[in-house]
Amino acid sequence: MNDLQNMDADWLKFHPDPKKPDFQLPEGAVDAHCHVFGPSSEFPFAAERKYTPCDAGKKQLYALRDYLGFSRNVIVQATCHGKDNRAMVDACRSAGEYARGIASVGADITEAEIAEMHEAGVRGVRFNFVKRLVDDTPRDVFISIADKIKSFGWHVVVYFEAQDLEDLESFLKKLPTTIVVDHMGRPDIAKGVNHADFQRFVRLMSQNENVWSKVTCPERLSLQGPPYDDVVPFYAEIVRRFSDRVLWGTDWPHPNMKSHMPDDGFLVDYIPRIAPTSEVQKKLLIDNPMRLYWS
Ligand code: 0GY
Numbered sequence: 001m002n003d004l005q006n007m008d009a010d011w012l013k014f015h016p017d018p019k020k021p022d023f024q025l026p027e028g029a030v031d032a033h034c035h036v037f038g039p040s041s042e043f044p045f046a047a048e049r050k051y052t053p054c055d056a057g058k059k060q061l062y063a064l065r066d067y068l069g070f071s072r073n074v075i076v077q078a079t080c081h082g083k084d085n086r087a088m089v090d091a092c093r094s095a096g097e098y099a100r101g102i103a104s105v106g107a108d109i110t111e112a113e114i115a116e117m118h119e120a121g122v123r124g125v126r127f128n129f130v131k132r133l134v135d136d137t138p139r140d141v142f143i144s145i146a147d148k149i150k151s152f153g154w155h156v157v158v159y160f161e162a163q164d165l166e167d168l169e170s171f172l173k174k175l176p177t178t179i180v181v182d183h184m185g186r187p188d189i190a191k192g193v194n195h196a197d198f199q200r201f202v203r204l205m206s207q208n209e210n211v212w213s214k215v216t217c218p219e220r221l222s223l224q225g226p227p228y229d230d231v232v233p234f235y236a237e238i239v240r241r242f243s244d245r246v247l248w249g250t251d252w253p254h255p256n257m258k259s260h261m262p263d264d265g266f267l268v269d270y271i272p273r274i275a276p277t278s279e280v281q282k283k284l285l286i287d288n289p290m291r292l293y294w295s
Contacts, residue, residue, distance in 0.1 A: 001117070006040065006052055007053055007054045008051055008052050008053070010258065011051070011052070011053055011054055012254070012257050012260075012261045013054045013253075013261070014054070014056055014060075014256070014261060014264075015262065015263050015264055016259050018064070018068070018177065018264040018265040018266070019066070019262045019263055019265035019266060019269075020236065020265055021068060021069065021265045021266075021269050022269050022270035023268055023269045023271055023272055025067065025068065025069040025176065025268065025271075025285065026278070026281060026282055026285055026286060027071070028044055028071045028072070028285075028286045028290075029069065029070050029071055029072075029246075029285040029286060030070065030072040030073070030074065030246040030248075030285060030286065030289035030290065030293070031065060031068075031070045031072070031073045031074070031213065031248075031249050031250050031252075032073075032074040032246065032248060032249040032250075032289045032293070033074060033076055033182070033216050033248075033249025033250070033251050034061060034073055034074070034075055034076070034249055034250050034251060034252045034253075035053055035056070035075060035076055035077075035078040035088075035251075035252070035253060035255065036056060036057055036058050036061055036075055036078070036087050036088060036089060036091045037053045037054065037056040037057070037078060037080060037081075037087070037204075037253060037255075038055040038056070038057055038087060038248060039055040039056055039057045042057075042087075043081065043084070043086050043087035044088070045080045045081060046080065046081055046082025046083070046084055046121070047079040047082070048082050048135065049079060049081075049082060049238075050079065050080075050132060050134070051079075051080055051255065051256060052080065052116075053080055053219040053255055054253070056252070056253035057091070058087075058090065058091035058094055058095075061073065061075070061091065061097065061252065061253075061254075062094075064250075064252055064264060064288075066155060067266060068265060068268050071098065072095075072098045072099065072100075072168075072289070072294075073089050073095065073098070073099045073100075073251040074099070074100045074101070074102065074247075074249065074289065074293055075088050075092060075099055075100070075101045075102070076088075076102045076126060077101070077102055077103050077104040077126055079104070079128060079133045079134055080255070081104075082104065082158065083104045083105055083106055083161070085101070085103045085104065085117065085122070086203055088102075088103065088122075089101060089103075089117060089120045089121075089122065092120050092121035092122065093120050093121070095121075095183055096292075099121055100121045100122070100123050100293040100294070101110070101117070101120065101121050101122040101123070102122065102123070102124045102125065102126050102157050102197055103117055103122050103124070103125050103126070103136045104126055104128070104172050105125055105143050105145060106141075106145075107141045107145060109145065109148060110257050111148070114148065114149060114152055114154075115152070116150050118154075122154070122157065123153075123269075123292075123293050124149070124154045124156060124157055124177075124180070125145055125146075125149055125154065125156055125157070126156075126157040126159065127142045127145075127156055127157070127158050127159070128158075128159045129158065129159060129160040129161075129164055129168065130159050130160065130161060130230065132147060132256075135157075139171050142156075142171070142175075143174060143175070145173075146175050146176055146177055147176065148193075149177070150176050150177050151247075154177065155177045155178035155180060155292065156175055156177050156178070156179050156180070156184065157179075157180045157181075157182060158180070158181055159173065159182040159183075160181075160182075160185055160186070161185070161186040161236035162185055162186055162187045162188055162197045162198070162201070163188075163197070165185055165197070165200055165201060166200065169200075169204065172204070172208075172211070173208065175210075177210070178210050178212060178292065179208075179209075179211050179212065180212045180213070180214060180247065180292075181201075181211065181212065181213045181214065182214050182216070182217075183214055183216050183217040183220060183221065183237070184201060184214070184215060184216075184221075184234060184238055185201045185213075186220070186221065187201065187221065187234055189221050189222065189230050189231055189234065190223060191221050191294050192261070193233045193234055193237055194234070200237070201213075202237065202241065205238070205241070205242050205245065206241070206242075207218075209245075211245070212242075212245040212246065212247065212292070213238050213242065213245065213246055213247070214237055214246070214247045214248070214249060215235045215238055215246050215248055215274055215275075215284070216247075216248060216249050216250075216251055217251050217266070218232075218235070218259065218267070218270060219251075219254070219260070219262040220257070221234070225259065225260060226260070226262070226266065226268075227266075228270065232273050232274060235273075235274035236273075236274055239274055239275050239280060239284065243275075243280050243283050243284070244287075244288060245285060245288065246283070246284050246288060247284070247288055247292070248271060248275075248284050248285055250264050250267055250268075252264055252269055271284070271285070
């Protein structure tokens with residue numbers, strides 16, 4: 001099947017030829033937020049998907065891992081695959097100890113299915129609140145899933161936008177696991193670090209030690225575009241205050257980017273701008289993801 005015939009007409013394909021990073025990643029670094037798409041001939045996209053991407057399978061992901069200098073990946077189930085986790089699980093199995101996964105599941109998930117995914121490397125579930133990506137799921141369904149996965153030591157990854165945090169806070173406080181927030185809860189960069197919306201997120205993290213943040217996706221959040229200067233203060237604030245609860249990832253293959261496609265090598269070069277010392281870089285890239293996903 002030719003993926004170019006199927007992907008959305010305005011779909012931007014991942015960068016074909018990223019630069020070699022100038023920043024040398026420390027040995028053992030983890031790309032803790034990335035996805036696989038298909039290949040659709042083997043792993044068809046879900047009927048309920050909101051977008052149809054290009055194929056971006058495990059072979060390309062692991063080639064990028066090696067090229068950039070990462071050792072490990074955490075592969076997050078992308079919404080174009082719905083609750084069919086086969087592409088993500090297959091990618092985890094092929095990398096053995098070098099990959100972990102985050103699944104999307106329904107309330108009907110059984111203990112045996114969780115155990116099977118655990119054996120393949122899955123360590124959490126993702127609850128998505130971004131309306132352009134998924135249909136609404138009742139919160140009691142999410143709570144029942146969290147109750148089921150808790151005993152496996154799994155955690156919950158949440159994806160929401162800044163304007164929804166106020167409404168979500170009481171729900172998040174009910175979750176009985178570690179919670180990892182994608183892309184710092186997508187702050188509105190135009191409002192600035194000191195705006196009440198971003199400070200609400202900072203407060204959530206300071207008052208709840210089970211809340212972690214991915215300091216990811218400057219290319220999504222930036223209003224200025226590369227080199228993403230306008231997002232640096234947001235990441236710097238979160239990394240400075242919560243250096244033991246932050247994760248970094250490429251977000252390859254960068255679903256739904258409309259303005260431009262980032263160069264993954266350039267994204268790696270961005271890391272020292274948000275984590276300036278080798279001590280903090282080690283926490284962000286090795287110690288934190290290893291503690292959460294590999295211990
Ligand atoms: C991301 C962001 C996006 C998409 C997904 O699963 C997904 O479809 O996560 C997005 O469109 O903002 O984290 O990859």
